[in-house]
Amino acid sequence: MSLPKTMKAVVIAGKGGPEVLQLQDMPLPQPAPGEVLIKVAAAGVNRPDVLQRQGSYPPPKGHSELPGLEVSGVIAGLGDGVQRFSQGDEVLALLSGGGYAEYAVAPELCCIKKAEALSFVEAAAIPETFFTVWHNVFERGGLKSGEKFLVHGGTSGIGVTAIQLAKAFGAYVLTTVGSDEKCEAARALGADVAINYRTQDFAKVIKTETDGHGVDVILDIVGGDYIEKNIRSLAEDGRLVSIGFQNGSTATIDFMRVMLKRLTITGSTLRIRSNEFKGHIARAIEEKVLPLIVAGKIKVPIDGTFPLDRAGEAHARMESSSHIGKIVLTVA
Template identity: 80%
Template sequence: MNLPASMKAIVIEGKGGPDVLRLRQLPVPTPGAEDVLIKVAAAGVNRPDVLQRQGNYPPPKGHSELPGLEVAGVIASVGADVQGLSAGDEVLALVAGGGYAEYCVAPAICCIRKPQSLSFVEAAAIPETFFTVWHNVFERGALKAGEKFLVHGGTSGIGVTAIQLAKEFGAKVFTTAGSDEKCAAARQLGADVAINYKTTDFAEVVKRETDGRGVDVILDMVGGDYIEKNIRSLGDDGRLVNIAFQQGSKATVDFMRVMLKRLTITGSTLRIRSNDVKGHIARAIESQVMPLVVSAKIKVPIDGTYALADAADAHARMESSAHVGKIVLMV
């Protein structure tokens, strides 16, 4: 594949609202020995991209400062030490940055071959949320068949993924969402109990629906006063997994509950983890989850697509919290 010298990409000029996202012409990046260069067809938009734009989530040292954590496209070139992938292969990939561009470098170990049945838009909407949910719900949270699971933000990209995966692997699924319409959408995806958090105390509903026992695993990206409510909503030996703190990372907590119920409180952020860790998750997704996507047992709900040049509009849509499913840039 003949490579151009430059490419179109979205840069963050300053920090602030969506208007600081600007389309610019930049040099095409060069892959390292263990990397591939992907000609991007589509790139997912995620909440961490918004945080980076606001100046609250800088990229790891040594990685691209361009936003974008997941892409799908065609491999344009491969590094000297890459095996098993070649130019022309269609892939989806988790990256630490650089996705909002016509070309993006990705570690070969973090790539998954794109099934022919998936569009590039659907494929680009998979890596960030599926890697995050698999690692935090099934590896860190150790969710098992027959257990009860609560995920907040049921119609977010993380939410729609967590609901479907937890349900498919045999859990009873609880979720919260910000309107009756969103609750209905969550139930269509497989949620057994969907709670409008604007009108109802989710902790009271969980208590009632579990006969006072509580749920086994909670995936939370809200934080703030949810932290104490989550602890109240967990049953004996329950696990709380935090992946973000949209309402703040500090809370007043009665740790007596943690001790008496033998709770585990954990959390993680994926972006700073090593490529080996991400590669391990990629192989698990490849073997355990992608067959479910190919068979349409797991869907990839897309809220909307935007041209690369309209990245600011995509961010405004995400910040409105009106979306149901993933937002994707067409490159």
């Protein structure tokens, strides 16, 4: 495959609003040992991309300064030592950055072969949310069949993924969303209870829906004043997993409640973890989740697509919080 020396890529031209995302010519990245070069077909848009643009979520040292944590496409080049893939293979990949571009490099360990049944747009919407949800809900949170599970932001990329995965593995699923329309969308994805947080107190609804027992696992992307309510909403031996702080990362909580109910409070961020760790999650997704997606038992809801040169519009859509599902950039 003949490769160009340059490519089009979206750069963050100073922290600020969506308008700081600009399409520019950049040198073609070169795959290091253990990495592959991907000709990008589509790139997922995620909340961390917005935070990076705003200046509050810098990439790990030594990684691409370009935004974009997930892509799908065709392998166009191989670094030394790559064994799992060949040129021409269609893949989806989790990145530490660099996805908003015509070409991107990814660790071989963090790539998954794309199933023929998936479009490139659907494939690009999988890595960031599915890796994140799998690790935090099932590995850190230890969610089991028959348990009760709450996810906040049920129509976000994380939310639509968490609802479906939890339901597919036998949990009773509750979620919070910001409108009655989103309640309907969440229930259509499998949520047993959808709570409009603008008109209802989710802690009170959960108390009623669980006969006062609470839920076993909570996945929280909100933080702030939700943290104390989460603790009140957990059952004995419940687990709170925090992965985002849209309302802030600090709160005042009563640790006596934590002690008496034997609660576990944990959290994680995926971007800074090692390639080996991410590879462990990739293999779990390949084995336990991808077959459910291919079979149609789990969907990859797409809110909308934008061409690469309209990345700013994609960010504005995400910041409006009106989206239901994933937002994806397409690369010609």
